[in-house]
Amino acid sequence: MRFFSDNAAAVCPEVMAALAAANSLDTAYDGDRWSQRLDTVFSELFETQVTALWVATGTAANALALAALCPPWGSVVCHRDAHIQNDECGAPEFYTHGAKLLLGDGKGAKLTPDIVHGLIDTIRNDVHQVQPAAISITNATEYGLVYTPDEVGALGSLARERGLGLHMDGARFANAIVRLGCSVADVTWKAGVDALSFGFAKNGGMSAEVLVFFGDKHRQTTLYRRKRAGHLLSKGRFMAAQVLAMLDNDVWLRNARAANDAATRLAAAAGDRLVLPVEANEVFLRVGADEARSLRDQGFDFYDWGVGEARLVTSWDSDHGAVDRLAAAIAAL
Amino acid sequence: MRFFSDNAAAVCPEVMAALAAANSLDTAYDGDRWSQRLDTVFSELFETQVTALWVATGTAANALALAALCPPWGSVVCHRDAHIQNDECGAPEFYTHGAKLLLGDGKGAKLTPDIVHGLIDTIRNDVHQVQPAAISITNATEYGLVYTPDEVGALGSLARERGLGLHMDGARFANAIVRLGCSVADVTWKAGVDALSFGFAKNGGMSAEVLVFFGDKHRQTTLYRRKRAGHLLSKGRFMAAQVLAMLDNDVWLRNARAANDAATRLAAAAGDRLVLPVEANEVFLRVGADEARSLRDQGFDFYDWGVGEARLVTSWDSDHGAVDRLAAAIAAL
Amino acid sequence: MRFFSDNAAAVCPEVMAALAAANSLDTAYDGDRWSQRLDTVFSELFETQVTALWVATGTAANALALAALCPPWGSVVCHRDAHIQNDECGAPEFYTHGAKLLLGDGKGAKLTPDIVHGLIDTIRNDVHQVQPAAISITNATEYGLVYTPDEVGALGSLARERGLGLHMDGARFANAIVRLGCSVADVTWKAGVDALSFGFAKNGGMSAEVLVFFGDKHRQTTLYRRKRAGHLLSKGRFMAAQVLAMLDNDVWLRNARAANDAATRLAAAAGDRLVLPVEANEVFLRVGADEARSLRDQGFDFYDWGVGEARLVTSWDSDHGAVDRLAAAIAAL
Amino acid sequence: MRFFSDNAAAVCPEVMAALAAANSLDTAYDGDRWSQRLDTVFSELFETQVTALWVATGTAANALALAALCPPWGSVVCHRDAHIQNDECGAPEFYTHGAKLLLGDGKGAKLTPDIVHGLIDTIRNDVHQVQPAAISITNATEYGLVYTPDEVGALGSLARERGLGLHMDGARFANAIVRLGCSVADVTWKAGVDALSFGFAKNGGMSAEVLVFFGDKHRQTTLYRRKRAGHLLSKGRFMAAQVLAMLDNDVWLRNARAANDAATRLAAAAGDRLVLPVEANEVFLRVGADEARSLRDQGFDFYDWGVGEARLVTSWDSDHGAVDRLAAAIAAL
The missing domain is CATH 3.90.1150.10 (Aspartate Aminotransferase, domain 1)
Structure with missing residues (x-):
């Protein structure tokens, strides 16, 4: 009786069925008819125009998101217990080409504006210091707490004010939404989130996560980064099909x-x-x-x-x- | 009637069945019982002790292999028409942290010792010049030709003599083996190959390739690199299961x-x-x-x-x- | 009697005198009164507003320039005999985080529009291929030839048309200007050059080169890159003083x-x-x-x-x- | 009356004289007769065989040292107030290709074995976590305290026990030695230090620091890294001459x-x-x-x-x- 990780769970039947249904000849990479629907389907879900890209792991989604939001000489504020700090073997540093993570404390792995201020307000705006470029939060957190739309919004306001990007690691985004009962828009772009790693694997998928950017500012560069990282799978239809099956019928x-x-x-x-x-x-x-x-x-x-x-x-x-x-x-x- | 790419092909029934059979609770990442068998199964296949790691794309396999064989200040000799040069958006450069590819000509995308000599013999052994560190060949090549064991062996001898690693991009390794009729050992480690990207996706798999190192010299560092690149899938059993199903019964x-x-x-x-x-x-x-x-x-x-x-x-x-x-x-x- | 390199030459007396004259207490890094004059002095010389940054080597100047003009997934067209390809141990790849150099042939290490077309016109505009981002030429070339303003302008037009940056490695820029008899503006920004590595060390300086960007688009990011590369010397006044002494009285x-x-x-x-x-x-x-x-x-x-x-x-x-x-x-x- | 930084100090007369004396035709880069003496002179000073390489900044020395001691997927333990963390704009991350710094607290910017244990003992030895690879201390510290040979030795023992490298940022090494009255060997290699950034610029030099490795294990790779970073100055004799002048007559x-x-x-x-x-x-x-x-x-x-x-x-x-x-x-x- 396994309670050690939702990564150990099985794949849900709808996903298995979708894989079987997608198993016909089609175009390679992300030119297939499943992958081509992702932007539309996720834009509808989020009630705004988004860029939705499948990747095989949450680590890749997070690292690609951070690379879009943070230059090599920037830093990303996150919690000391964040997955991006503790469980990704430095993927953010690899993809950003050497950015720093600034580590905050906070109960249950949650950041607050005060914590963020404490980390960035002492940074001198000169070339000797790595400049803050983004905030990354996890919703639900690594300790199973959720950020409400208001809590995210407070961080979003701070981010806008200081010119920082805001990333949400949503490895357990579905669990957060169920708890919050809000729309997915409320807790993301409406609250100032720029990029969301939308998790499916822990929640019944097999091997697909979706990196969502609100708007298309980072689309083109991220497509190059994804390919360059070896994350453009040749039979991408099996990635998109998993995700679409999980969005169908909620x-x-x-x-x-x-x-x-x-x-x-x-x-x-x-x-x-x-x-x-x-x-x-x-x-x-x-x-x-x-x-x-x-x-x-x-x-x-x-x-x-x-x-x-x-x-x-x-x-x-x-x-x-x-x-x-x-x-x-x-x-x- | 599609003849534009074997990436567009369907997934073979044995793989689909294996995915279904693997769909039970198990350990995450590569701790599961399928993944744990890879080294053994591939070591038997290759008649020597190997390190066998699944990854989701041939690009990732190639880039991880080259990062193991070539330092940031090194270069990899390959054909001008090699996939690593033309179709991976600079993944080798990303993973190696900036190595160069040295481009040779040769009929049908095949390198010969003469071509390699022509590229490396003029490089001065000083710190001003990027030093050759590896050779990468594709078998079968991007133009559908195969390297025989003797041809690989000639490059392997040159590699040994000059202290270079030898990598084989085997996106279509199965097609080469069928053509050659030799053992997989003959055309790889017995001929001097250090690392093989063993392709399964084009040949009926869904999303798994295997990076094979002969010996375990590069195992530990590559495990870190794989995780850091976001290529350690959380439900790795579905990766290993694909590959095992394709090795079963040939x-x-x-x-x-x-x-x-x-x-x-x-x-x-x-x-x-x-x-x-x-x-x-x-x-x-x-x-x-x-x-x-x-x-x-x-x-x-x-x-x-x-x-x-x-x-x-x-x-x-x-x-x-x-x-x-x-x-x-x-x-x- | 040494004719093997102008790097072996002595430092000219004006530079030695300027070092002595600058040897008083002043502000550190580039806040001193010499460094603060660089933008103005070089803007006057070039008859346009420029960003002028001292660095200790031509390799650093070139690599910083290319990092500004080319993303990690881009490529830089240069001559096969270019210093950036052959004599910098992969500095461009290091600073750009893994861009490629595309190597052209051409008499005397000179590129022409035709050669550039031959290298970039076959590149597909898709994410599988590294996209051309910049052209780098050396004036005077590694073979002692000069590009005229018209020749540079032809490359500049091509660069503009294709959205490429244009970099000039001017390790021997002074020698080229003397030969050409034109203004420094004519053969640089008026001909489409975006960034110039203006060499002083080979021409009588001790340890200072100047990276010139036309305009200030790349100023801020390059200041961070320079510091991050360890090229913001603590007593920068001795860098600026060398250069100012060489511009004084021509x-x-x-x-x-x-x-x-x-x-x-x-x-x-x-x-x-x-x-x-x-x-x-x-x-x-x-x-x-x-x-x-x-x-x-x-x-x-x-x-x-x-x-x-x-x-x-x-x-x-x-x-x-x-x-x-x-x-x-x-x-x- | 400036008391804000020793970087603002003048260059001492012995160094100015040495620059003048070195101003004759010689070989380029580090092939000259001054540079060629560095290993010998520093080996005598340290009473053991060392590799001694000039670089233009302490940031470069530190970053090159850390790149030698720490892989991209490793981390460097340092104090929260360390120069490498706060004042180098991420140079360690750039040169190591993305390693992490683990930040410890401690009075006066000094680390102790307990602090290091607190940072590394909770790190799981698995591929999900960045593994500790080195410790970096500053002597004298950023707060003007010194580490005694015993204090360094305690960290050195821990480093050896855990397979970590030990780096000393000696931007003010001379000040520490004067205070300690010990031999330079006592507080470095005899206490377990692997690499020392030996500062000269703050102490009366113009633009030269020396990166010292005890032994020659990291010589060859660091020579490539130095060149690749643009830190192999073409007239290196002026670098070596500064340093030699400062060692002469103490x-x-x-x-x-x-x-x-x-x-x-x-x-x-x-x-x-x-x-x-x-x-x-x-x-x-x-x-x-x-x-x-x-x-x-x-x-x-x-x-x-x-x-x-x-x-x-x-x-x-x-x-x-x-x-x-x-x-x-x-x-x-």
């Missing part, structure tokens, strides 16, 4: 809702053990070493998170019975 | 044989129109503009190749009837 | 004239042995191995240039007697 | 002693206002805004350092009278 929201609901059930059982509120599909628990062992002995698999904490991640396909058993086991600790 | 050879046979049938019809011998799955024809239009009017889709030439590419799933009709149409020109 | 022209005159005297002695016309301060001679040895035995130091040729370079301080003796020795061969 | 120590003595006199006057002990040539004072204004009104020039602090930097040529007047003015505040 499969992406259905999947995320299932994951969030499972996490909520675990949270209810956890009570005071919760390190943070559960707002998406991640549950952080205080557990002693013996307790963690006990849970593992009962067949539950998860990550230890530092000392005395455990991270449980639910997914679109989390087995109801397993979730119930885990909830009971937590309650019984 | 599906990869069966597929390539079908493609080669189709090309051979077209070649027989083409007679004097052939620009080059047909040794794999590409046919280059001399055709006038009117003739090209006539073929297109009959429903055949292909690339013009410079002035007065056309490129026809067959694939594992080239329709027999379509091939026969095209052969007849060519003969009737 | 010392730069006087020095170049002396070098050109010495080369002309050698050329007159060489007669049919000349490989190319002598238009600046380099003389390429056909000499047999025995003849070269004979010259060396007489105390003349120079480079062999391929097989059967020798390169003689004169400088601002070439000793008159030594030049006469060499001229006589050549005539006597 | 001019470098004499100069540093003068600077340190001046700082000590200011410190004595400052009493309780001192933010930190004065161990080299920098004095950090607590001063109110009115007090700072008063000092400036009396003609003293210095940097404000955050809120309520001022930085005073003395140099080899600090005027005795000016120092005395400033000391009196501080005492009178």
Whole structure:
């Protein structure tokens, strides 16, 4: 019973069916009829004109987004616990050709305008110092919290005021939207976001994420960067088909809702053990070493998170019975 | 009736079945049981210990290989018509952090020791000049010719003698092996090859290629480079499963044989129109503009190749009837 | 008696005096009163508003210029014998983060519009191919020929038409100007040049070159790149002072004239042995191995240039007697 | 009366004389007789075989050193206030092709083994995380403190144990040595230092620093990197001559002693206002805004350092009278 990562989840049936349906002769790269629909479909979803490009990983989406927003001599403000800092082996530095990440603290991996000010206000505007160029936030965060449209908007205002780009790492964007109940526009471009890494793989996809730019300013250069990074797959139709299948009939929201609901059930059982509120599909628990062992002995698999904490991640396909058993086991600790 | 690229071909049924079979909960990234088998399976295939890493594109495989073999201040000798020079938007330069490609001429996109000597022998061994570090050849070449084990061996000897790495771009390696009838060992490491980009996507796969290093010297650094480039997919089991399915029962050879046979049938019809011998799955024809239009009017889709030439590419799933009709149409020109 | 490089020449007395005169307390980096005059002084010289930045080497000037004109996924057209290709260990690739150089042929290391067309017209405008972004020419060339304003203008027109930047490597710009007798404006921005590496070190300076951009479009980003490359010297006043001293009273022209005159005297002695016309301060001679040895035995130091040729370079301080003796020795061969 | 930077100081007479003495025809780049002596002279000084390369700036020396010690996917532990982090516009990231700096806190910009452990011990040894590769310390620090041989040795032991390189930014190395009274060997290679940026420019040089590697492991690659970065000056003899002149007769120590003595006199006057002990040539004072204004009104020039602090930097040529007047003015505040 695996609760260690939504990356370990299966691929949802609609995606598998879409792969089969796309398996006919078509044009290579992104000239096929599926890929060619992405801009339109995502523009409708976001209620504005967007550039929507598939890539195979969230790391590639994030790094391409940051390369568009930040020059080699710039810096990107992010949280100290951000995926781009801790889990991408320096992909942002590789793609930006050497930009810096400026690391902020903040509860639950969330940035606030105050934190950003604290990082950038002391930077002298001279050539000796790397200049701030962008802010990157993760929604839902690496700790399972969500940014509301207002919270994003406050960062968006600061970004505009200071001439910074705003990137949102949405590896779990669907989980955030389900929680927020807002439109996808509200929490992105309407709040000042310039680029969104829209995650599908953790949410039931196989190997496709979508990099969304609001507007087309960064389209042309990003197309070159994507190719140059080896991320223009030759049979791109299988990338686009995954994504389109998940947008059809709101499969992406259905999947995320299932994951969030499972996490909520675990949270209810956890009570005071919760390190943070559960707002998406991640549950952080205080557990002693013996307790963690006990849970593992009962067949539950998860990550230890530092000392005395455990991270449980639910997914679109989390087995109801397993979730119930885990909830009971937590309650019984 | 599409003959413009084997990238446009469908995915073969064994791969589709393998994707379905791999669709269960497992570990993320490359810790799953499919990915974990790659080294073993490829080591058996190549009769020596290899490092076998999946990546999503041939461009990524090539660029990672070259980054392993060539420092930023080095150069890679390749043919002027090589894919790494013409069709990867500078991926080798991106991954190597700015190495140069030294461009040789040679019939059918093939390098010879003489050509390599002509490029590197005049380079002074001082810090003012970028130093040669590797040779990259494509087998089968971009013009559908194959390098024999002896031909590769001659380049391998030169490489060893001069301290250069030897990389083989095997986007159509299967087609070359079918043609050569030799073991995969004969034309790679036994002939001095250090790294092979082993193509599967053009040959019936969906989105997986394998970067093979002979030995493990470059394993650790390449694992970092792969992650850093955003090429460590989160659900890597679907990458490995594709490849394993194609190695099982020699599906990869069966597929390539079908493609080669189709090309051979077209070649027989083409007679004097052939620009080059047909040794794999590409046919280059001399055709006038009117003739090209006539073929297109009959429903055949292909690339013009410079002035007065056309490129026809067959694939594992080239329709027999379509091939026969095209052969007849060519003969009737 | 050294004729192998103008890099080996001494520093002219005006520069030495200027270094002494600048040796007082002042502001660091480029905030000092010498550095602050550069834009003004060079704008007057060029009869237009320019950005003038000192750097310590021609390689840095060239690489910074190309980084401003060419993105990482772009290419720079240059001659196969260009210094940026052969003698800078890949600095352009380092500073541009991996652009390509496209190599043209042409007598005496000169490009023509036809040669440029031959290199760029076959490049498809798609993301698979590195797109041409700039042309770089050297004036005087690596073979001692000069581009006239008309010749530069023809390339400038092509550049404008195709949206390319135009860079001039002027390591021996002074020698070219002396030969041409035109204004510096005529052969640069009036002819379409965007950036000039204006050389001083070979012409009697110690360690300063000036990167000139016509206009200020690239000023801000280049200031960051220069610092980031470690080329913002802490005592920049000694850089600016060298250059200002050479512009004062046209010392730069006087020095170049002396070098050109010495080369002309050698050329007159060489007669049919000349490989190319002598238009600046380099003389390429056909000499047999025995003849070269004979010259060396007489105390003349120079480079062999391929097989059967020798390169003689004169400088601002070439000793008159030594030049006469060499001229006589050549005539006597 | 300038106390804002030792970069603003004049060039000492021995260096000026050496430049004049080197002003004769010689070989270009670093083939001249001055440059060729560097390895020997520095090996004697350090009592071990070293590689000694001139560069024009401390930024270049630091960045080249770090590029030798840290791969693109590695990180360098340094203090949050380190010059490499705050004052080099990302040069380390540029030269390393995108490594990270890990920022530690510590009084007076000094790292300790505990601080380093705190930064690296939580890094998982997997490909998702950038791996620590080096430690960089500054001696004397940016806050004018010195590391003793024992303190360096403790970091050196940790570095060896964890397979990290150890770099010392010695922009004010001379000031540290004067304070420590130890041999240069004691505080460098004998304490585990792999690379030293040995500063001369702040200490009376004009434009030369020396990058010292202990041993020759990094020589060859660094020669290529230096050239590729545009830091191989064509008239390198003027670089080497500066340095040799400062080593002759211990001019470098004499100069540093003068600077340190001046700082000590200011410190004595400052009493309780001192933010930190004065161990080299920098004095950090607590001063109110009115007090700072008063000092400036009396003609003293210095940097404000955050809120309520001022930085005073003395140099080899600090005027005795000016120092005395400033000391009196501080005492009178």
